[in-house]
Amino acid sequence: MEFRRPGTVILACLLLATGCATGCATAGAGERASPPKPATPAAPVVVQVSASHCGEGWTNPHAGQQTLMLTNTGDAPSGADLIGVPGGAVHAELEGLGPGVTRPMRVSLAQGTYAIRCEIDERDPITGPSVTITGAGAGGPATTPITYADLFAPAKHYGEYVAGGLDTLLARTKTLARAVDRGDLAAARKAWLPAHLAYESLGSAYGTFGDFDGSINGGPAGLPGGVHDKDFTGLHRVEYGLWHDESAKKLRPITDRLLKDVKSLHDDFPDERLDPGDLPLRAHEILENTLRFELTGRSDEGSGTTLATTAANVKGTRVTIGVLRPLLDDRYPGLKQVDEHLDRLDGLLAAQHHGGTWTPVDRLDPRVRESINGAVSGLLEELAPIAEILFPRRTK
């Protein structure tokens, strides 16, 4: 189950910005700027984004819902945040505003003091003049931005969890491979699920595993030969064979390859950096995949254990939220509800765990299946804001 969503795009932008923090802090005095016409009461408010005129043009500030037109009058691409003063909570943002481009920024502001912060490519951020808003009018949410570095500690903790999980995966894969080696397919069927769950509980790390994710846990989708394609390898390929009466002779090269790939992943992992920017995305993406591939039964190649996989994915989600918790506690009021709903989901799943077996999703009572689907779907709505709240908005 792959993750391709790019936390790395964020990283690239930020590295460019931080790369400049030491050397190019002087504001461009010679920057061309052609201020737009002053706003009349009827015209939209046009606010400049540039090194020399950042935030200028925000006239007639007022409370309530409004649209500011932000126009990049400089000569470099720029981001722009509307921030609270002091404190720097972000109320609205635009990314990648090109030179000469004007785009709307929609925001609701209560009375208070605000400013536009211009994040010009390859420069330190510049904060424009403070604007004070008085009068009645409801404000919208704001968030205290985090920096990329704030995610280092969570990523380190998650990396330690993954390293431990890979030890478990390797040990359990060896057990599986040995069973196939000696031709004991009953033992292999018993050993398959623990190995698979060891992998499935790693959650947020898949994006870091690169091609190993496909070779160790990929499905037949996108392969011309389907389940018989030579590039269909790994745990699900072994599952297919074990539950479709394939012989030990046929399975041996497949489990050998699996063990080889798991060993390589295990040995490479210390060198594979877990991208800190991925973690906030994974808070909901692990369960997005669960809903799509496990609860539909789509990833099942015969063992009927996708609810066990779901429980392992919930574990990976819990660890992800756990390492992010210090950042989330003051920023996400919905966190308590997330915890409650994770507990409820675990309870629903535990009821389908009978000793060593799990109810296959297609044999669930329809109402029970609805409850599980709905619990995951509801959690996803509550987890998705974490990706927005913990998007690294500040460089330092």
Add this chain to the structure above:
Amino acid sequence: MSGHNRRTFLTGALATGIAGAAGTRARAARPAAAEAGPPPVPGFHGPHQAGILNAPRRRTIVTAFDVIAGGKDELRELFRTLTDRARALTTGGVPPELGITAPPADSGVLGPSLPAGALTVTLGLGASLFDDRYGLASRKPAGLAEMPVFPNDDLDPAWCHGDLSLQLEADDDDTLLHALRDIARHTRGAMQVRWRMNGFTSPPRPSGTQRNLMGFKDGIANPETKNAAEMDRLVWIRDDKPDTSWATGGTYVVYRLIRMLVEFWDRVGLSEQEQMFGRTKDGGAPLDGVHEQDVPRYERDPVGKVIPVTSHIRLANPRKPETDDSRILRRSFNYDKGVDEVGNLDVGLLFSCFQQDLHRQFEAVQMRLVNEPLVDYITPFGGGYFLAVPGVRDATSSYAQNILL
């Protein structure tokens, strides 16, 4: 159809009955349709089929069929029947009265008289029709192939390929269902439905190009259909080889059934969504522009700080001289086919595009899009490649009449 003389008789009777009214009714319908707003449906006869260059109607049904005709003669008869039915259904008129010895000639879904100019029918041939069943192997143009599996696909064989494709378009669902039911009735025994997908277009929200179900305007940058030279360069097939010259005036059509994971998509922030497409969500402008028709200026943004180099629009059409001849004529619809096993909406895009050369155009675009960020939110699960045959020239001609030796 084989052995069903009753149906063959019916075909003849229906075709004759309606053809009598054809010429006058079709012409009479035009001015009224023009006043009503949507552009008139092109007439049935011509060098190219209708339903390709004209703007998409509000509704479509794309159906793939497998041919089960018993031999070359029955295949010829199938093409003749398809032609007769398409001509009759698009032209309109009063169906014939078959009398006391047969059920009614028409389902009656559209009332006693079929409306004129409400429908287009576009027929395509799949590569599988040119296998050894009908001795057509030598007649297959070199460019016609079976749709391959692309790296991000999750194809379901039940939703792929087919010997024939039939795209019906109209503004109303009853017009489409009437037509499909009529065509299926008249061709029973000669072809069987393999898969079918209904689609709809959306009105401008609030203006400009229609939005897809991800909320983004889709199909903004399309070749200019009124530019005949551009159509000759990008859309129409020209084939001078004697065995395959019949394809001249046709075009290759790609159908792709692409599920959109809209629940997941709705859980992604606006800025990230816009960076994936490369356009603003509200107005559809490229991220470096103001209006939806503004041309992105990638040369000013070489590393993609404003429009990411991985964005959909930038990969699909890099706007470079060397990629100009890979442009395709997109003509997409949305689909809505219920819910999946976990209660998520099963909706997405009934993508279709027309081009002169599948490899040079669609496949080049598709390979540039492999692993684009958007692939996490979509699942291509079906479709196929077809050759939309040249148009039916006149009342004495039929589809594909030059294919069969």
